[in-house]
Every structure is written in C-alpha cells, then in structure tokens.
Amino acid sequence: MHPIIQALLNEAEQTDKTVNHAKIKELDVLVVRHPLCNAVISLYGGHLLHWQPTHSSHPVLWLSLDSLFQKGKAIRGGVPICWPWFGKVNTPAHGFARLIDWTLMEHHSSDENVSLTLTLTNNEHTADYIKTPFNVSLQFTLGNTCDIKLITKGNLNATSALHSYFTVNNIETSIVKGLGANYQEKLLTDNKPSIIGELTFNQEVDRVYTEADAEQQIVDEHRTITLHSHHCSDIVTWNPWMENANNMADLSDYKTFVCVEHARINKPIISTELKSVSYGVTISVDA
Numbered sequence: 001m002h003p004i005i006q007a008l009l010n011e012a013e014q015t016d017k018t019v020n021h022a023k024i025k026e027l028d029v030l031v032v033r034h035p036l037c038n039a040v041i042s043l044y045g046g047h048l049l050h051w052q053p054t055h056s057s058h059p060v061l062w063l064s065l066d067s068l069f070q071k072g073k074a075i076r077g078g079v080p081i082c083w084p085w086f087g088k089v090n091t092p093a094h095g096f097a098r099l100i101d102w103t104l105m106e107h108h109s110s111d112e113n114v115s116l117t118l119t120l121t122n123n124e125h126t127a128d129y130i131k132t133p134f135n136v137s138l139q140f141t142l143g144n145t146c147d148i149k150l151i152t153k154g155n156l157n158a159t160s161a162l163h164s165y166f167t168v169n170n171i172e173t174s175i176v177k178g179l180g181a182n183y184q185e186k187l188l189t190d191n192k193p194s195i196i197g198e199l200t201f202n203q204e205v206d207r208v209y210t211e212a213d214a215e216q217q218i219v220d221e222h223r224t225i226t227l228h229s230h231h232c233s234d235i236v237t238w239n240p241w242m243e244n245a246n247n248m249a250d251l252s253d254y255k256t257f258v259c260v261e262h263a264r265i266n267k268p269i270i271s272t273e274l275k276s277v278s279y280g281v282t283i284s285v286d287a
C-alpha cells in the first residue's frame with residue numbers, strides 16, 4: 001500500500017468516525033473506514049485514491065509512489081475524473097475537473113456501505129471554460145464493491161472518462177477481457193490482439209474500445225477484478241511502458257498497473273438543465 005494512504009488509515013483508526021477529514025500535503029482528503037472496506041477520496045479532483053474491501057489483501061486501485069499531490073497537477077493513480085473533455089482536444093488535457101476542488105455535499109453509512117456525494121458547479125476556476133450553469137456530481141458507494149457514478153446536468157456536450165488505474169501483480173502476465181472486437185488505435189504501431197476482446201501487454205498500449213461487453217475483467221496470477229459498465233460508450237486501455245514512464249516525473253513503476261477507463265467519448269454526454277446524464281462503473285474483486 002502507498003505509505004501516505006497507510007498513514008492516513010492508521011490515523012483514522014484512532015477515531016470512531018466512518019468519514020474523517022485529513023490532508024495529503026496541501027490537498028483535503030476524506031478517509032473512509034467501514035467494516036467492509038477502507039477508502040480515501042481527494043476533494044481536489046473528486047479523485048478516489050484508494051479502495052480496498054476487507055476481504056482483499058491488496059489495494060484494488062494503484063497510486064503512484066511518485067505522484068506529486070500538488071494543486072495544478074493531476075494526481076497519478078486512483079480514479080482521475082476526465083471531464084468535460086477527454087484527451088488533448090482542449091487545454092488542460094483531460095479537462096479541468098481533475099485539477100480543481102470538489103465539494104462534499106453529503107455522506108451516509110449503513111451496514112453495507114458508505115455513500116458520498118461530491119459536486120462541482122460554476123466558479124472562478126470554471127468560468128474560462130463553461131459560461132452556462134452546470135452541475136456535475138460524483139456518487140461513490142463504497143463497501144464490498146465500489147460503485148462510481150458521474151452525473152452531468154446543464155446545457156453541455158461533454159466527453160468524459162473515469163481514468164481508473166488498477167493494481168496488477170505484473171502487467172506482462174495480466175489479461176484484460178470483455179473489451180469487444182473494435183477499437184481505435186492511438187499509437188503508430190498496432191499490437192493486434194491474438195484473442196478478440198482480450199488484451200495482453202508486451203509494449204505500450206493506448207486504445208479506445210468502442211463495442212465492449214457490459215463487463216470487463218482484469219486477470220492476474222492472484223485475482224480477478226471485475227468491472228460492470230453503466231451507460232458507457234467506450235473503454236480505454238492504457239499502459240505507457242518503460243520508455244514513456246521513464247520520461248514522466250510522476251510515474252516510474254509501469255509494471256504494476258493497467259488503466260481500464262469507463263468513458264463517454266464516441267457517444268458524448270448531451271445534457272440539459274432539466275435532463276441529467278449519468279454513467280459509471282461498479283468494481284468488485286475476488287481476493
């Protein structure tokens with residue numbers, strides 16, 4: 001486990017609260033301790049940094065040991081929120097939502113889970129990008145499973161992704177299943193899959209799968225992470241491999257993660273002030 005997350009969980013253990021407020025450097029975070037899981041969410045970026053159900057021996061989400069945890073920079077690992085655009089179609093890359101503070105609106109706990117709602121609405125940091133009223137909210141339901149929903153309201157045409165980084169034992173022996181046959185290749189060399197809908201890794205991968213199954217599986221030697229997709233049009237898979245990782249200031253260990261991102265890219269979110277649009281993922285793990 002990332003030592004910063006371990007320290008936050010140890011500190012929260014001293015209290016009897018389910019949701020504790022804490023800090024990672026200058027960032028405000030929420031530390032969740034529940035009999036069925038523990039989790040950490042950064043208000044900066046509305047970013048889930050850690051979720052581990054009690055029956056699992058390792059964190060499900062990967063968090064870079066080199067992440068900066070600094071305002072103005074995206075956190076590397078966990079579940080960055082790409083919104084209201086995905087990729088480099090505009091500046092900053094992957095939208096502004098991962099670079100500003102969200103507000104915790106409410107949280108509830110029950111025997112099964114802890115639910116938390118974070119929101120982002122028009123403010124001085126969003127004015128340069130969106131002039132009309134909007135409200136985007138993130139609903140986390142954290143227990144034995146981890147459910148993330150992103151709900152967009154306002155007159156918008158947006159692309160978006162839950163850019164999740166998942167822990168694997170070794171990328172070279174991991175398989176991602178349930179991706180479907182069709183994908184858009186983002187790299188110059190296409191590393192064609194030997195089995196349709198499945199992805200193995202022996203070099204950089206950056207793809208947008210456009211007809212994925214309703215469920216994806218990330219299989220390594222020790223466990224299977226299952227991802228149920230809700231109203232997504234695309235699944236993005238990414239690993240930078242060694243050379244690119246060496247050129248990134250906040251990512252050195254490319255071998256222990258794979259990004260499998262539930263997204264709305266080819267079918268953008270088209271919302272109005274009266275009609276919200278929601279998409280998301282439910283994550284579970286067998287060990």
Ligand code: TA6
Binds near residue numbers: 094163236237
């Ligand atoms: O989702 C894949 C991707 O768009 C890649 O092209 C790669 O650049 C990655 O995201 C990471 O982007 P970031 O802006 O977080 O460095």
